[in-house]
Amino acid sequence: MSGQTHRLASGGEIDRARPLGFSFDGRAYQGYAGDTLASALIANGVRLVGRSFKYHRPRGIYSIGPEEPNALVRLRQGGRAEPNTRATVAELYDGLAAESQHRWPSLGLDIGWVNDLLGPFIPSGFYYKTFMGPGRGAWMVYEKYIRKAAGLGTAAREPDPDRYEKRALWCDVLVVGGGPAGIAAALATAETGARVVLADERASFGGALRRERMTIGGLAGRDWAGNSIDALAARGNVTLLPRTTVFGYYDGNGLGAVERVQDHVPTPGEYLPRQRLWNIRARRVVLATGAIEQPLVFAGNDKPGVMLASAARGYVNQYAARPGTRAVIATGNDDAYRTAIDLALAGVEVVAVVDHRPAADGALPRAARARGIDVVTGHAVVGTIGMMDVAAVEIARIDPQGALADGAARQLACDLVCASGGWQPAVHLHSHTGAKPVFDDTINAFVPGPSRQAELSVGAARGAFALADCLADGLRAGAEAAKATGHGSGAVPPTPACEDGGVQAPARALWPVPRPPGVRGKAFVDIQDDVTDKDVALAHREGYVSVEHLKRYTTLGMGTDQGKISNLAGHAIMAGLRGQSMQQVGTTTFRPPYTPVAFAAFAGRELGRHYQPIRRTPTHAWHEANGATFIEAGLWVRPQVYMRGGEQMGDAIAREVRAVRGNLGICDVSTLGKIDVQGPDAAKFLDRVYCNTFSTLPAGRARYGLMLREDGIVMDDGTTSRLSEHRFFMTTTTANAGKVMTHLEYYLSVVWPELKVQVASVTEQWAGIAVAGPKSRELLQRAMTGVDLSNEALPFMGVRDGLLAGIPARVFRISFSGELAYEVNVPSDFGVAAWEALMAAGNPLDAVPYGLEAMGVMRIEKGHVVGSELDGRTTPGDLNMDRLVSKKKDFIGRQLMGRPGLVDPKRKRLVGLVPVDGRTRIRAGAQIVADPRAPAPVEMLGHVTSACPSASLNHPIALALVSGGLERKGQTLHAAFPLRNESVAVKVVDPVFVDPEGKRLHG
Amino acid sequence: MLIRCPWCGERDHAEYFYGGDATVKRPAENAGVQAWNDYVYLRDNPKGPHRELWQHQAGCREWLVVTRDTLTHDILGVEPVKGAAR
């Protein structure tokens, strides 16, 4: 352990009584409670924390917040590992393990640094031009090496063991950001009784007050913040969300936030999620998101030892960690003089403040001079000296117009360069709403434009940086937001007295810092993405005029920091090159998320079995208790097959099929969609909805119906019964139950509102049980009372009501298996009782339960179509159902079904297939071709839609859609399955393999 | 987006099902294949206010005519489809 050589003896918010051990790249260090990983590394004198993305240049900690471009680490290990974590916002805990990224084989010795020497040969667009131009096959070859060398962190391969959850939250006023302005807004809002939420990304509220030496009401800023938060926490109408980043602002004043509930401990506590995603709906939003300090673009501005001026003093003030021993401050504004003063107070030698303005006479520069700090105005830091680290800066004279006064540069020895290019308000959330930020010449940055939603930016987030303005802004916005939601009078509480160092003189932008001859080194605009001022100039020369194109060409602002500390400089340089104003050049569109959000947080608990709801039929428990295996069909879980001891699945399916065809089987058909259609115009409505006629159907009878879309393609099918003059009972396929319901509601509401019809989904109200096989009537006669089940009283397609073991039941004489069969419907709650009654009555008849697989085999044997054939491309004609289509009435689909393409005789139509050799399996999905040996391209005649071994015929069978359909009956074709290098010679046959005359149905 | 259902009140758009352009009218039976083709396949893609059909599927299941700005997602009006000018 090298020790906390850069820790100050006193001060800061760290708890020196609570040391915490941690490791970085396998080396052990110690920090204190209250540290971030970054502040602890600084306290330990660690300067090199990462390699850059493209050139693999050595990089150090650059910032103190979520804008950090360099200190991206892989945090934790195993399934908890998280790449691209910003060390500047990662709270330290005992045992924290972090690894640097973008380096190979080690941080100190990185092979990729050679890219830096090749730098002139890797300008913007290099990869595209070199590897993706003519003969772009090269990209395929090189991509994996380039990506490995680039290194964007590696995700964990193991499943994440932690829980993530989601919650919804509603409030009158959401205050985003818990700095002085945000706290003031929350205080003013809370007083009115309005429901207020205050969220801040940090563990403790206070924002800049924790990093700056400022006072409010005579208290140190951090104490005022602490007291205010205590007061807010004591109120019932306030929800405080620390460690919570509001990352997105969406339509309807909906905001997304992620709370890092247990990211600050090694493993989450019992019953606690690691992170929580908040879906917040607020009537008003106060954006107190602060501002982000911008870098200066000079040669070598990326080396370890160069950091943002506010970050340097923040580490000293909040963490008592000294980022260097000899500092030079580079600035064009008064604010950075705080850094000079605070560093001096902490015992850091301040070599000079180098200010590119001709003069600096504001309160802060005067205070710095009063401390004996050397202030060099009319100069700029133009370069840095040192390979792995900063050893000195080069400074040069700048004239009042911002140009080089002369070419001479001189050196100042230092190991810390604190740069400030001014402050850019964090307008991200404002921008997410679609609002357009506007450029403010007085602060040289973009400020919020007119609001598009019920939001207001306050304090630094709108460019009002003075502490008094932040407080006044927050109080006013809070009171107004509360009033807008019907709380309070709108009276603004008085602003407390405060002290922040005095009025500041105007800042001056200098993009980029001019480069004297002889000063070497890249000047980075986007440090994270390794985009230099030359890259921006190249983009300009190559004709990129829009900042959006600039971004995509150079990758400016495309890193995990999303341009937080690079967009302003990049766009300013672009504006300078084009001779335009910043307002004309504009800024790129900010999009959610503000900072990266883990996929796990978005997934929440919707993982594995919780991904979607599970639907079980009313008789599920019986199937489970009686050896069924289950299969998922959409959301439904259905019995697949009931295997007996030692039985193979295929044998069990065949046994169930033979039981039904030869004797008696019982099957759960509850999943079918069921719709109650009632009203005086119900018959008229069904005539329009189905392509066949229902108005002629007598009560007590059922009919197969085929439903088309307006384009003439089959949408769904099912059996619909007429229960009485004005009441029908429609069934749909399991998969399309919801879709058909919506379809019916649409036509009744939107297209034919004059029809007197009501529809209601009753799918879940009825348990459905199919009873099939030669003995099915005998079984029902034993089990049911109050209904005549004779062939005369209940013929094929008849419907009657009766009692099943005393349960009111409706019996439909319909058949999917092709056998004599019935479907019995009972109210869902009686499903198990009805099933058990049927099984009990069926036992002496050797009834067996059968599952979805046997049902599937029997429907293929009968040539009945399901979703595989009703694939959204087939017409009634394609399914050999032309005769069903009424020519006497109008119906949905009629007008377009006659289009030439839909009646082409070469269309693919339904046929049956059997293997020529009588035994080879035909695969569903196989392509039908005339000659499997013909060279490509081969004409595809069709494809196999369904296939199975026929238990009734003892050989494989299949249904297929084949060009010309049954005109090819008797032909030998080939079912090719190139993925498995298979081809089966098949004969085209009638698609009804069993009982083609349909005699069994009518027995 | 929040859509104010005339029956259920203001609800998140996730409760609603988008049903397409409300200004398109189903042609008469004998309107001819061209009119039908246009009805089924041709849609304008307006930038700005647009009258759309939405069904409050996870609520009262009523069909509504929603006037929505396709650029800003602002909901400018919501009417029951029955009686709405289309």
Ligand SMILES: [Zn+2]
């Ligand atoms: Zn509703």
